[in-house]
Amino acid sequence: MRRSFVGRTFWAVFGAGDSRILRGRKDVDRSSPAPCDTLYYVLFPVTQIYFLLLSIVMAKNNIRKDGKQKKIQQGAGGGAKTAMLHLLTSKSVRETVESIVVAFALAFLFRTFEAEAFVIPTGSMAPTLQGRHQDVDCPMCKYPYRVSASQEIDPANERKQADVIGGECSNCRYWACTKRQQGELLGYPRPFNSGALQVDAESESANGDRIIVSKFAYAFQEPQRWDVFVFRFPGNASRNYIKRLVGLPGETLKLHRGDVFQAEEVAANEQAARKLQYTIARKPPFKAVAMAQMVHDNEYQAEMLTQSGWPHRWGLWPRDAVANEGDWQPADNHRRFMTDGKSQEPTWLRYQHRVPEFKQWNQIVAAAQKKDPAEKVSLLQGMEPEPQLISDAYSYNSGIVFQYPPHVQSNRIAMGMYWVGDLMLECRLEVFDDRGSVLLDLVEGGKHFQCEFDLTTGTATLGIDGDFYDAQGETAQQPSAQTAVRGSGTYDLRFANFDDQLFLWVNGKPVVFDLPTTYPPLGNTVPVSDAEDGGDLAPVGIGAQGATVAVDQLRILRDVYYISIPPDLSYTRSYVRGPLAADNYLGRLEVVSAAQEVLTNKAKWPEWFAEMHALYFPLERFELPDRGQDQFFALGDNSPQSKDSRLWATPNTEYYVERDLLIGKALFIYWPLTHMSWVR
Helix, strand or coil, X not given: CCXXXXXXXXXXXXXXXXXXXXXXXXXXXXXCCCHHHHHHHHHHHHHHHHHHHHHHHHHHHHHHHHHHHHHHHHHCCCCHHHHHHHHHHCHHHHHHHHHHHHHHHHHHHHHHHCEEEEECCCCCCCCCCCCCEEEEECCCCCCEEEEECHHHEECCCCEECEEEEEEECCCCCCEEECCHHHHHHCCCCCCCCCCCCECCCCCCCECCCEEEEECCHHHHCCCCCCCEEEEEECCEEEEEEEEEEEECCCCEEEEECEEEEEECXXXXXXXXXXXXXXXXXXXXXXXXXXXCEEEEECCCCCHHHHHCCCCCCEEEECCCCCCCCCCCEEECCCCEEEECCCCCCCEEEEECCCCCCHHHHHHHHHHHCCCCHHHHHHHHCCCCCCCCCCECCCHHHCXXXXXXXXXXXXXXXXXXXXXXXXXXXXXEEEECCCCCEEEEEEEECCEEEEEEEECCCCEEEEEECCECECCCCCECCCCEEECCCCCCEEEEEEEEEECCEEEEEECCEECCCCCXXXXXXXXXXXXXXXXXXXXXXXXXXXXXXXXXXEEEEEEEEECCCECCCCCCCCCCCCECCCCCECCXXXXXXXXXXXXXXXXXXXXXXXXXXXXXXXXXXXXXXXXCCCHHHHEEEEECCCHHHCCCHHHCCECCECCCEEHXXXXXXEEEEEECHHHCEECC
């Protein structure tokens, strides 16, 4: 519906930014927004509301005064015609109009120079910022997740061109249909999965997040690495983009094995860039939490999956061992585990990433519908739930699109093609006495990164295979810290290994250790698996020795994995060797099969993961050597679906964002209410 002139003016001043144009030093460790950010966020709506209310009050007062003047004139013998003439020509009318104009002018100036609202149309920054999407509750495990629906809108004319009718649960990998009507148009109620169940309530697509952007933030401080910022697209300054800032002026960047590396000098060309010395760009604690992406939430169990005999992901280690006295015991369908501390040897729980494939879910659903036990067994035969490496899965990208004329497209490769070793463990620990110790364990490339809690003293100690290493790679003293995990009580724990650095949080607060928790490159770039500890096929563990404790609310998350290739699989891939190597051009279904092989075939890992492609971003196309001193590099959190600096390097487009293209820093998500939060 076309707005009137007044409506368009009001929307331009008080409304959100045009959704069509928003597509998609040292680190500063601060866990709360800067004072100026808070000030802008508070002043923006308050100022606009104040100006609007002020104009209304002034108009109301003027009308009241005119009403009194009218009565005086009528009492003095003046008629209604005289009173009306007074109202139309009096000073009050002019003052009312002026007050409204001033209110709009001040609000417009505030929007222009201080802060502005924008709508996020796409999912390039998901899960940090959501574009047009659907909210889905998995019908199997009940886990709530989101699926991108930005494909429904044609960006050229903003008209609807398709419907998203389903997606894959990031927790249990079940494909659910969200819009039955479109499926029936094809003759199938669930065209993409014959055994799938419809969700309880069909999901309507919702518009993207609405955010407040501080347009004055960078006037007082330099842009910081990992900021979420808005800028004008280098190839078309009339379009606004929102990404995460990862490269600072004067740096040359390398994207390799999912991480960002920096060199503190500008290379003349790519050949020179390859010879530079790089260090990994590390996130501060609050950014690590904000950017972490869900792998598995153990509170959400798919009952049909376990009833079919599918193994639980968390369990006593070794998996085939018989539980002895003092070992972990499961409860509440493996949501909670307890140990009485009677064993003098460490008892271990370990996580294995056993995810059902598309066809396996079909078998499980079909078997559940059979009453004859023999038929159930027959349908479930041949199902081998093999553990696999944790990958860069993006459930958000798994949307099944129904396009017109009727046909269906799915993006099964959204469930991951690359191994992610940077992991985070969250759990709730209940301690019943002050005896013994508890260990949190994360595995990357066969090396064990651990945090041990002494429940008697509350001391937490970090270790890497029982040691620790300084910046030169020499064995060093293990970092330790005093924590609240001491004696009886319930504690929320979070332990992470991101960007060659260990983090620990207790009850939501980051723990500060007596020594640096960063470590140098350890050569653990190839996944490893062995029968004793599982290695990277059992990458997360919780141990207890002589302690009476229980754990639940187990969640595993991963770091962002920046793909070193364009998302179009027809181009060069990150793998140098193997089924996903650059010289293999595969169809969509073939890519899915190849990705599964890469994540499960441990015999080939030393060959396939030994060498991975890297991307370098020097300033080779610029004639002036100092050009790079005022440029920034931008990447999206949703790397497979983000058109960012990696893809802008064309003869007509610079892959760096010039300073004069910066608009501001994203501050706050103010709508929808369920997603209100500071932008981290």
